[in-house]
Amino acid sequence: MTRLRMRNISKSFFGSYANHEVCLDVDSAEIHALLGENGAGKTTLMNILYGIYRKDGGTITIDGEEVDFKSPKEAIARSVGMVHQHFTLVPTLTVQQNITLGLKDAGYPCSRERQRCAHIARLATSYGWKIDPSALVRELSVGEMQRVEILKLLYRNARVLIFDEPTAVLTMQESAQLFEMFKLLKAQGCSIIVITHHIQEVLEHCDRVTVLRDGKSIGTERIADVDAKRLSSLMIGRDLVPVARERDRKGSGETILELAGYGFARSGTKRGSVDLSLDRSEIVGIAGVDGNGQKELLETLMGLRDHVSGNAFFKGKDISMLSTAQRRTMGISYISDDRHHDSLVLDMGAAQNMMLRPGALCETVTHHLIDRRKMHRLAAEAVESYGIKTQGISEPMRFLSGGNQQKLVLARELAGRPDLIIAFQPTRGLDIGATEFIHHTLLRMRDAGSATLLVSTNLEEILLLSDRIAVMHEGMITGIIDNDSPDIMRIGLMMAGIDCQGEKT
């Protein structure tokens, strides 16, 4: 029996569609996966259902009755509940206080704590969980916190439970327990929607799956009818073909970067470890689903996080204990995926943002004072040669478009031709023109002799630019392949952590 029916849901932000005519049907007593890459529109769709966003078009019916939630409160009243990726608990309150937060039961404002605790304990026991309602939330483990989140919904009689990437913060064991919980909830007749990009989870634990890609629903399948291969092709897109480009040179044999068992910390107690080498005039792309340790690896490489074990050799020297400034001064550049926070001072102009580098690399400083004429000249040259559209080199970066902001980041980071460029999603959120410019620039730097470590969740970008492709899953490189005739299917499977038989280097 269909409990939830979403028909032709559309939602656009600033003129571009996050959801376009998306359809989703969820039965009662079903675990339904919402599968898709980052930015496919999964969370947007669920935020619409939960009343956080208002839809632009389409209809939502629950148990045959049309609904239009204006707030999560209304959604909860119609027994729809959501557990967010980042928990919404108050750490200094008890489990009971968190669960009943905002509720007015009989006798309000005199709350009957003991009764509430008993109710919660009963509820938890009926699912076979042990939980102390008077424990402080901050003393719970992440898995237990998640149970509190679930109890919060059950206490409010939610029958449709939405989970946004529930396993992202959990260990393997906790994940297994979570899916056991789902089965119990399903046995009670609850509908469970799981947002995920992990194909394996979908195959092992769900009943049906709806795949989203680029804001559109690609289709709904029974798990019994699909395999990993089909799901990954649905998720990534069949039309993905490697773009032919001339590969006159790849690598010169001179090793620029060598990672040997390079261990880094991921969220919680998770660890990642990477072996990888990078030659001069080579672009190595790291493909992978977002959140598999890419950001942590790159930030550790830049000295922004403490590394855990192993070594990183840059041109033969171990850099793993050096400061960010020292690494940069040696010739490592970093293009972050978050230019607003990591790369730019938005309230300063182009000229000053060009100076945002270690003092030793800053050519516009003599005797600690800024040579303003030189600063303006260099900035004007950068604006000119990178075609940055700005009202002037003093105009705050805040007022520039994303593409122009990123061009300035490139102008700064590529100045002086660094030996190693670490590029993390360098075209994130950019339009086609700016994206092409940045791809072209990175290839030009490769031909000029820079080694580039390119990390992107956009497989097309990886295929387009890389000489070799490494696939990252759960903090590990699951395989490295040449980009001469890449088997896209196999990359997709490796991204899902299924195939590990790649030739490891």
Added chain:
Amino acid sequence: MVWTGGATLAVAIILIVLVGSDVPLAVMSFLKGIFGSTYALSEVVVRATPLMLAGLGVSVGFKTGFTNLGAEGQIYAGAIAMSATAMLFPSLPAPLMIPLVIVVGFVAGGAWALLPGILKARFAISEVIMTIMLNYVAINMTGVLVRTALKDPSYPYPMSPMLSNTSDFVQLFPPTRIHGGIILALLALLAVHVLLFRSRLGFEMRAVGLNSRACACSGIAVNRALIISAIVGGGLAGLAGVSEIAGLHHRLIEGISSGFGYVAIIVALLGKNNPVGIVFASLGIAALQVGSMAMQRTAKVPTSIASIIMGTLILLLVIRDAKRSVSMPEGGA
């Protein structure tokens, strides 16, 4: 700015009416208290001197994202160090004594801000609380010292002996009380301007204040910038203490600063943390205070009204700035 000023003025007039004073008389005495005579005007400058120095110190911190609310304590630290030095070397000639007390005062003020600076930089401990609490330490330490180690044995009052007159700042335009402190303040103004807007270090400090995360990613020493800004800011406030002792009191007493360190925060806010803005802000606030004293004498309006007006003004300015930053357009994503 117009409605902020208007609203503040309205609050002032309502308050004058509420205390039962004659509004025209009060306004007249206020204006006369500021512009009525050369001496009145000179008093504005005298009062603006410590405000300028301490306000400059606060602004250096604010620019770097170091919310230094401890200028008051740093003023006292500078004053204590300066007095102790002058008492220790009473026979030092002025050409040595003046630079020495200036350096000592700067170092003492800087040291007073150093601990919060280090704690913020290393452990991300809130400097706001630390600096405020250290104010009480410095203020009460002064109280202890003028009763013990630095006490003048020949008087029963809690104060230090008159300092050697080689430590006195020159009176610039006698009989007015304008003293060499104003020259010190203007030199400091120039130095801060060069530091913040012409030097690499100042650029790093401002960048850290605007986006410390981007600075860390770019290999700029965030902690160094923070700590230096704490030292420089505290040092400048310490100079305000030196200037008050060497220019006006010539001895250490309790209450050498009547809240200059707190008013300095208002000066920095009003002056938008800009050295030139701080000149005008400190003169304006000083005029408000001097004028309100005249108003009390003539129209029986309590001087507390000046504090209320300053409070109102700050509230309105903060609201205005908050509204502005909310409506600030973001760059394209």
